[in-house]
Amino acid sequence: VLFLCGFQIAIPNNVKLKCISWNKDQGFIACGGEDGLLKVLKLETQTDDAKLRGLAAPSNLSMNQTLEGHSGSVQVVTWNEQYQKLTTSDQNGLIIVWMLYKGSWYEEMINNRNKSVVRSMSWNADGQKICIVYEDGAVIVGSVDDLCFLFYFLCLSHFLDFVFISVIAPWSR
Numbered sequence: 001v002l003f004l005c006g007f008q009i010a011i012p013n014n015v016k017l018k019c020i021s022w023n024k025d026q027g028f029i030a031c032g033g034e035d036g037l038l039k040v041l042k043l044e045t046q047t048d049d050a051k052l053r054g055l056a057a058p059s060n061l062s063m064n065q066t067l068e069g070h071s072g073s074v075q076v077v078t079w080n081e082q083y084q085k086l087t088t089s090d091q092n093g094l095i096i097v098w099m100l101y102k103g104s105w106y107e108e109m110i111n112n113r114n115k116s117v118v119r120s121m122s123w124n125a126d127g128q129k130i131c132i133v134y135e136d137g138a139v140i141v142g143s144v145d146d147l148c149f150l151f152y153f154l155c156l157s158h159f160l161d162f163v164f165i166s167v168i169a170p171w172s173r
């Protein structure tokens with residue numbers, strides 16, 4: 001069970017959650033768990049008009065969508081707020097990029113390197129590039145435009161736990 005601002009969200013079959021991420025710009029919350037569980041929730045807060053009239057209306061849950069595509073435990077979820085995309089990865093290394101279309105989330109791209117598990121993913125500040133770090137040390141950088149991988153670097157000497165991207169100069173194709 002997930003408690004969210006006074007809401008109690010039922011998680012099917014008491015599946016344990018493994019990760020959560022908040023899209024602060026659009027108000028979406030993604031949570032991933034065991035057995036491929038992936039849910040996207042959205043809270044609608046009261047409008048300024050309601051505040052002006054002195055109404056203390058609670059937030060409403062305007063979306064509670066279960067996304068299907070992962071079979072393994074969903075371990076990493078990250079938002080691309082600029083392009084309204086959600087990127088997820090599971091214990092099998094499967095990465096799915098989801099897009100919002102007409103009020104629902106759909107698969108846009110699937111990638112599986114079939115060699116290692118994703119440890120971390122992060123979109124750069126303008127949402128153009130994503131950096132993906134695998135447990136075996138591989139680092140892949142992809143583009144939102146064509147969703148193909150631009151750069152591949154293998155580092156076998158150590159494992160990376162977190163990715164921090166800071167763009168000093170624009171990357172060229």
